[in-house]
Amino acid sequence: MKRILIIEDDENGALALGIRLKAHGYATWTAGDAINGLSMALRHRPDLILLDIAIPGGDGFKLAEKLQTLPETEHIPLIFLTASKDPELRRKVLDLGVAGLLEKPYLTEELLLMVNYAFERPTRLGSSASCPHATPPGHTPSGHKKILVVEDDTKIAMGLGIRLKAAGYDPLLAQDGLGAVNVAVKNRPDLVLLDISIPAGNGFTVARRIQTAIATPTPIIFLTASKRPEFRQQAEELGAVGFFEKPFEADQVLATIKQTLAGRPAPLPRTPSSAEAR
DSSP states (O other), X not given: OOEEEEEOSOHHHHHHHHHHHHHTTOEEEEESSHHHHHHHHHHHOOSEEEEESSOTTSOHHHHHHHHHHSTTTTTSOEEEEESXXXXXXXXXXXXXXXXXXXXXXXXXHHHHHHHHHHHHOSSOTTOOOOOOSOOOTTOOTTOOOEEEEEOSOHXXXXXXXXXXXXTTOEEXXXXXXXXXXXXXXXXXXXEXXXXXXXXXXXXXXXXXXXXXXXXXXXXXXXXXXXXXXHHHHHHHHTTOSEEEESSXXXXXXXXXXXXXXXXXXXXXXXXXXXXXXX
């Protein structure tokens, strides 16, 4: 049974979180401030820590930094919880290399998917650690195909992960360019869903690095909110098997994934000329 420490000063929120996790087979403890949180982490050595950023007795970032420097707790993955929409928080989270960030309110499925990811991931997001023991593509404990989702928008990433899981795939998540390359090298995904606009390197740079680092060609589907026609052209030049502009239909993405992994990748739809568009 995996053990999870919840550091959250909102008693009702902590109670609800504990109930959700216990219902899915996890053991939990709860601390209401940074001092008790650090003490319980040292005493219980949990398998995962869920840490609210705004807590009494010191903010969550300082506590996370402390936990990452102590030999007793440095190996424990962290997931931040926050009600804030400040984009600067996401950058600070990436800098710390924690397992993830959940924005309140979140769905139970989002929570469980990120918890599972934290237990399964090989390295901290943003870590530049080498990955000498690569896993051959298609080989997971479940036998399912592995799909790497590289997306810094947590809700989009979680939504895709949930749909992929339901379709019988094993989703891997990365939120920035450096983390994406590390996860790809370590896990050898069967396909990559790659947002073009991500921290620590744009999607095209990340695609080139993945293709250079992995000997076996890895199919890539690009995602973007941009309407710039040169993006599609660059995707074509990189051999992309799919290109979807946000907002996209998840069913269409899943259909492209299925077709590609079955060995029948479809060519990217041709970009219409300005005359045709008129």
